[in-house]
């Protein structure tokens with residue numbers, strides 16, 4: 001982005017004009033946790049309630065028709081952004097719900113309550129699910145629980161000392177593997193996963209591939225068809241959209257065979273007192289009244305990102321990532337978790353400061369108006385693997401400037417003086 005374009009982007013985010021801690025300009029470096037929202041997203045959601053609010057599908061009145069149209073147009077916009085077909089996008093409340101939906105759909109097949117087509121999802125003892133040591137708990141715990149329900153076994157790909165998925169451990173994927181679930185981009189190290197190698201290994205044994213695209217969709221051009229994954233999840237609130245809306249992508253024929261998770265209204269065809277036939281996807285997975293206003297907000301976010309162009313977003317953030325890593329490298333006693341080569345990662349940078357607890361790091365930065373995340377970032381196994389119980393994490397967004405990062409690095413430079421007295 002040129003300086004003028006970046007200034008225009010910043011002007012789109014009302015929250016960035018506020019101050020914190022006695023008048024300090026807010027430097028928001030916590031986009032990996034949740035992104036700030038451009039005004040068009042806030043307006044779109046408000047406009048829906050002001051002018052078009054109605055329950056979607058099967059309404060006989062004009063408003064219901066308009067609301068349904070808005071709901072389905074949002075699906076189409078999001079599908080286009082991520083390289084999917086419209087009916088391959090299922091609305092969920094967030095990525096976590098998308099993974100749980102899948103994991104429970106597998107359970108339902110295993111309980112023998114699915115259609116015949118659902119056989120391919122049946123799991124039991126002897127079957128294996130493969131994840132990685134780099135996963136957010138959202139892409140780990142649901143699979144642990146699925147194993148507990150079905151008797152399947154959980155295995156995982158390792159992580160190198162540099163925080164990359166260790167391709168030397170790919171032989172964990174075998175003829176017993178039924179599902180391989182892994183993150184596209186780590187929410188701790190920012191490392192971009194070797195998707196093609198992992199997909200090829202899974203394909204060799206006919207295993208289904210589930211991609212956690214939470215940290216890639218907001219920052220990189222993502223083409224789900226091109227990546228060749230079977231399922232993917234992402235969250236609206238991390239990609240400039242509202243909270244309460246996310247998506248599960250599934251290849252059409254796979255969604256058609258997948259048993260439902262939530263059941264009730266809106267997901268059925270014919271219901272008798274004893275039996276029910278289910279609607280086709282994506283409706284089969286959208287039981288009950290849906291988060292329509294949030295889909296409309298997410299539509300505006302997808303349009304906003306598309307208009308900037310995901311290549312331009314990625315290029316801007318790549319510059320920021322390089323600037324951030326080199327700035328941190330100038331500060332004594334700071335250890336970055338994950339690859340130090342900016343080419344291998346996005347602008348999510350977790351780090352530890354020698355002799356200072358991450359909460360103290362976060363507090364000193366906060367005093368300077370800089371918002372970062374501290375803790376284990378819902379990735380305890382990865383922190384354990386990298387030898388850090390917790391860390392602080394700075395993450396950029398499309399509105400971040402190199403000036404923001406310089407303020408952050410200046411404040412980081414004062415941390416050890418303040419707490420260690422050097």
Ligand code: PMP
Pocket residue numbers: 032033094095096097136138139183185186187212214215235378
């Ligand atoms: N996976 C990754 C990689 C994430 O960064 C996050 C959010 N921190 C999640 C999954 C879960 O997203 P949500 O809380 O929106 O469901």
